[in-house]
Amino acid sequence: MHIQVSQLVKRYGSHVALDGASFEVPADVDCLVLLGASGSGKSTLLRVLGSLLTPDSGSIHINGTALGWTDEAMLRQRRGNGFVFQSFNLFPHLSAEENVALPLREVHDINARVALHQAHETLEKFGLAEHVKKRPAEMSGGQQQRVALARAIAPKPGLLLLDEPTSALDPVMTQEVLDLILRLAEDGQRTVLSTHEITFARKVADWVVFLDHGVVVESAPASQFFDQPGTDLARHFLESLTRYR
Amino acid sequence: MSPETKPRTLLAEVFWNLLLGLGMLLGIWFVFHAIKYNWHWESLWKWRWLILRGWGATVVVSALALIVSVPLGLLLMFGQRSRWIPVRLACRGCVELVRGTPLLVLLLIGYYGVANALGIAKPWLPGVCLLALFHSSYLSEIFRGAWESIGASQLEAARAVGFNQQQTWRFVIFPQAFRRALPGTAGQMVSLIKDSSLLSVIGVEELTQMVRAANAQAYTALEGFIPLAVLYILLTIPLSWWTRRIEERYKFET
Numbered sequence: 142m143h144i145q146v147s148q149l150v151k152r153y154g155s156h157v158a159l160d161g162a163s164f165e166v167p168a169d170v171d172c173l174v175l176l177g178a179s180g181s182g183k184s185t186l187l188r189v190l191g192s193l194l195t196p197d198s199g200s201i202h203i204n205g206t207a208l209g210w211t212d213e214a215m216l217r218q219r220r221g222n223g224f225v226f227q228s229f230n231l232f233p234h235l236s237a238e239e240n241v242a243l244p245l246r247e248v249h250d251i252n253a254r255v256a257l258h259q260a261h262e263t264l265e266k267f268g269l270a271e272h273v274k275k276r277p278a279e280m281s282g283g284q285q286q287r288v289a290l291a292r293a294i295a296p297k298p299g300l301l302l303l304d305e306p307t308s309a310l311d312p313v314m315t316q317e318v319l320d321l322i323l324r325l326a327e328d329g330q331r332t333v334l335s336t337h338e339i340t341f342a343r344k345v346a347d348w349v350v351f352l353d354h355g356v357v358v359e360s361a362p363a364s365q366f367f368d369q370p371g372t373d374l375a376r377h378f379l380e381s382l383t384r385y386r
Numbered sequence: 387m388s389p390e391t392k393p394r395t396l397l398a399e400v401f402w403n404l405l406l407g408l409g410m411l412l413g414i415w416f417v418f419h420a421i422k423y424n425w426h427w428e429s430l431w432k433w434r435w436l437i438l439r440g441w442g443a444t445v446v447v448s449a450l451a452l453i454v455s456v457p458l459g460l461l462l463m464f465g466q467r468s469r470w471i472p473v474r475l476a477c478r479g480c481v482e483l484v485r486g487t488p489l490l491v492l493l494l495i496g497y498y499g500v501a502n503a504l505g506i507a508k509p510w511l512p513g514v515c516l517l518a519l520f521h522s523s524y525l526s527e528i529f530r531g532a533w534e535s536i537g538a539s540q541l542e543a544a545r546a547v548g549f550n551q552q553q554t555w556r557f558v559i560f561p562q563a564f565r566r567a568l569p570g571t572a573g574q575m576v577s578l579i580k581d582s583s584l585l586s587v588i589g590v591e592e593l594t595q596m597v598r599a600a601n602a603q604a605y606t607a608l609e610g611f612i613p614l615a616v617l618y619i620l621l622t623i624p625l626s627w628w629t630r631r632i633e634e635r636y637k638f639e640t
């Protein structure tokens with residue numbers, strides 16, 4: 142997945158969240174991990190990459206094609222992506238199976254029976270066979286996040302975008318979810334992941350983009366970034382995260 | 387988390403309701419016993435059809451006002467969220483004005499002023515419209531609150547799964563807002579039915595008006611008021627019960 146981002150700017154009012162971010166990821170990378178301190182702009186970058194947010198300026202090319210920023214273009218691009226957020230964001234009025242099947246039916250034009258079948262298949266693969274009828278409020282955080290992952294993955298998205306998918310979970314539940322993500326990555330799912338789980342990032346990442354105050358400080362192959370970070374900023378960041386591990 | 391409602395058996399529910407009803411009757415009996423009221427049911431009985439006709443009018447007028455008030459409330463809500471400033475201001479102003487005025491005053495001005503100017507003599511049409519308008523402005527606030535309580539994260543989730551505007555409305559906003567608006571809407575509907583009694587001031591021959599007429603004809607007083615209360619309760623309690631049922635059906639935690 143060749144990604145080329147240049148001079149990306151995104152402001153929230155007067156606050157600049159992305160301040161001319163530029164980087165390039167080579168085509169053979171499947172899993173891109175975004176790292177950076179809290180508030181550095183990871184979520185914002187991830188949302189812009191996934192066409193959930195419009196940048197104020199700058200451009201993104203994915204596999205050579207420029208992303209468009211009209212409403213229709215963004216909707217079309219979004220429909221090829223899968224998203225998982227920190228706080229699950231399942232639809233509370235729908236059961237697990239409906240959360241997964243509804244977008245398949247309504248967005249991807251799959252007929253109802255097949256959609257439900259695919260939903261069940263995906264949920265079962267994620268170890269949720271006995272929870273398909275439950276509403277989000279009747280499930281643990283880890284289960285909810287696995288449903289969210291199933292919802293994102295069921296339409297077979299070209300790009301899976303995960304924004305700190307485990308930071309609202311306790312260590313055991315985190316493990317459940319990370320195992321799944323690792324499995325997906327090993328199956329070659331193209332993924333962009335923003336996370337604070339540094340050990341896990343080291344395991345799945347093919348490429349790392351390190352952000353600070355809305356600027357890309359480093360963009361490097363994962364092994365190089367973790368073993369010999371090119372900047373003091375990245376080195377301090379890694380040290381502070383691994384100090385107690 | 388709301389407290390878990392235990393599945394009660396129908397029998398237990400009926401039993402407790404009967405017991406409560408009995409207790410209430412006992413209380414009422416005690417009140418009338420204390421004031422040593424001299425009952426004359428037989429003289430009122432002659433006017434029973436008058437009272438029932440009034441009840442029928444109340445049912446029809448309330449039902450019509452209910453049917454009008456819900457879409458009107460929705461319209462006022464959308465108006466308040468409109469992109470066009472004049473529409474927004476007009477709807478906002480209408481809601482504030484109507485909510486700030488007692489229904490009685492609204493009825494008097496609306497009927498003796500506006501309807502008069504338009505040459506409408508029959509009171510029931512302006513009565514229904516004013517009643518609907520009054521309650522729709524409250525409903526619009528209930529609807530607005532329900533809609534705005536749907537968080538940005540739900541809207542983002544809707545966008546993330548690829549819903550367009552209409553799909554977001556249909557599958558995410560409406561079902562959740564509907565559930566949240568239900569209790570308030572039910573309360574408002576009960577109020578509307580009770581408020582229909584005020585239409586007697588502009589001469590609509592509804593239940594309260596007819597009971598007073600019957601009382602006057604039969605030279606009775608309290609004999610009329612007890613069926614009056616019972617007949618209103620006969621409308622409001624099933625309504626609350628029915629909406630409670632719907633609420634149960636759409637229950638989910640958020």
Ligand SMILES: Nc1ncnc2c1ncn2[C@@H]1O[C@H](COP(=O)(O)OP(=O)(O)OP(=O)(O)O)[C@@H](O)[C@H]1O
Nearest residue numbers: 153156157158177178179180181182183184185186
């Ligand atoms: N909707 C918003 N309105 C205003 N400011 C925002 C909004 N979203 C993010 N910001 C600001 O933009 C900056 C970047 O936010 P972003 O969420 O991208 O950071 P992040 O790297 O994901 O942080 P974290 O690790 O805490 O999730 C932050 O300073 C944040 O306060």
Ligand SMILES: [Mg+2]
Nearest residue numbers: 183184304305
């Ligand atoms: Mg974030």
